Amino acid sequence: MLQNVDLRLFPDADRLAAEMVAALIGVLARRQQSGGTASIVCTGGSMGKAFAARLMELHDRNDETFFTVDWAAVHYWFGDERYVPVGDPERNDGLLAEFFATAKVPAENIHRVLGPEDSDDVTDSAYAYAEQLRAAYPELTERFASERDERTPIFDVVMLGVGPDGHVASLFPGHPAAQSTGVTVGLSDSPKPPPERVSLTTEMINSAARVWILATGAEKAPVLAEAFTSEASELPVSKVYGAEQTMWWLDHAAAEKLPRGEH
Numbered sequence: 001m002l003q004n005v006d007l008r009l010f011p012d013a014d015r016l017a018a019e020m021v022a023a024l025i026g027v028l029a030r031r032q033q034s035g036g037t038a039s040i041v042c043t044g045g046s047m048g049k050a051f052a053a054r055l056m057e058l059h060d061r062n063d064e065t066f067f068t069v070d071w072a073a074v075h076y077w078f079g080d081e082r083y084v085p086v087g088d089p090e091r092n093d094g095l096l097a098e099f100f101a102t103a104k105v106p107a108e109n110i111h112r113v114l115g116p117e118d119s120d121d122v123t124d125s126a127y128a129y130a131e132q133l134r135a136a137y138p139e140l141t142e143r144f145a146s147e148r149d150e151r152t153p154i155f156d157v158v159m160l161g162v163g164p165d166g167h168v169a170s171l172f173p174g175h176p177a178a179q180s181t182g183v184t185v186g187l188s189d190s191p192k193p194p195p196e197r198v199s200l201t202t203e204m205i206n207s208a209a210r211v212w213i214l215a216t217g218a219e220k221a222p223v224l225a226e227a228f229t230s231e232a233s234e235l236p237v238s239k240v241y242g243a244e245q246t247m248w249w250l251d252h253a254a255a256e257k258l259p260r261g262e263h
């Protein structure tokens, strides 16, 4: 059984995205009000899309709470990226393109993974992303040698979608990348297309203050139940947690196989 996971359940993806963004706004606003630099890790997939859509909706309707965050001052990282050129519709960072332009986020706050046009290969791109992270967080160089409890969290929130096989970011069950240590990993044989990808490692994800797992749909229910109930689970989704909070945001369909009492 996964320990210390907070579970939030919603009737559908729209409701889930709305509540998740409301919670994110609270975290980021508090961080900025206390004089800190807010940083988040964004996901691809359907939840990345729902996240971007909700941000645009709040912006367009002039939502009061939305403007409690200085979105242009937030730093945006990506849990994984497909190794295709920037601007390709397959890219995860493209999901937020409209939002970045609307919120006037400066390019230096959008921490993109280099595409093939700017790197030799996927390994080179993964290395460059790790360098970008180390430049932003010099403590990363020492970090993985120290005790977890002594560490200051790196990201405020990491958002992660989940695949029906239990993958998060581009860490797939049984794939060596899922066991990778250090900051980032490059893959050239991802089971989910496109095959070339760059991902944060489990260890890097787990350096966040909060890890938020986002999943909707019945096809995710079996792996979520396995991750939630089995101590022996090797699924990547069961290996990620935040230093301060691990929150699973699910719709009822994704939660339908969790033990009774949880939903």
Ligand SMILES: O=C(O)[C@H](O)[C@@H](O)[C@H](O)[C@H](O)COP(=O)(O)O
Binding pocket: 043, 044, 045, 046, 047, 080, 081, 082, 092, 160, 161, 162, 163, 164, 167, 168, 169, 170, 192
């Ligand atoms: O590059 C990607 O595709 C993702 O970052 C990936 O990890 C995604 O979040 C999951 O596969 C869930 O995707 P869905 O929500 O679309 O099922």
